[in-house]
Amino acid sequence: MDHAMKIDTADAQILNELQANSRITNRELAQRVGISPSPTLERVKKLEREGVIEKYVTLVNPKAVGFGTFTFVQVTLMRHGQQSILSFIDSVNAMEEVMECYHVTGTADFVLKVTTRDIEAYETFVVQKLTEIPGVQQLHTMVILSTIKHKTQLPIQPTEESK
Template structure:
């Protein structure tokens, strides 16, 4: 899908406020309501807009601990990778999981209420996944920056 300047404006607005009404969005980007709605639908249908979400403040709900976990597997073959990914897919504390290049195979971001909850996650879940050769944990001391809006300036380059 080729995105134009209006699409970029729509996406910027939706990233900042997914609850914006179509009328407000249309006014913000300089369209009438019907064409704006059609563009939003086209962005959704094309998979550009994957879903809408509320961003909840972790500390307020008792999840202040962010742990970045590097995992190394014994072998980097397809079935081992798939088994590892499947084992983590339904773990609620795993917020992000990336297959990596470099020194380790996966990087996870895990959110937990405290050190004991992280220890339980490691001992009862992570270490029980077959094929793990190594686990290294780094605890975030402070969140310096967190964004949910993707940069869109390159779309029109």
């Protein structure tokens, strides 16, 4: 989606409710938003078609399934041409440990959020995977000691034109 869709009050309420609980029934969603179920469902389908709602996911507690080490890794490439960047992106996309990847400005070219079971697994990831990517010049790792704030919900408000 290249442009922002105009969001009215009902759509904003729908999106905020679904972000809080995507398993809510259409009837309950309609009740919370204050419109009948049929128009609510039509609005949800339109938000899906327009790409506003990309997918529905389950958030898993990482520690409950054995993932205890999280890091941010700043990656600097030797070359900054399109082919070098695309090659790096392809490599990173194939690595299951990389949860997020951002192309950034500043002293690094990319910032990765990486999760592994423990620090030994992170070391293996760096040695066997990350430093093996052609063109990687430098890594700076920041181990996450604790998470102060982590949210997945966007604070959606109606657009000015749609209020």
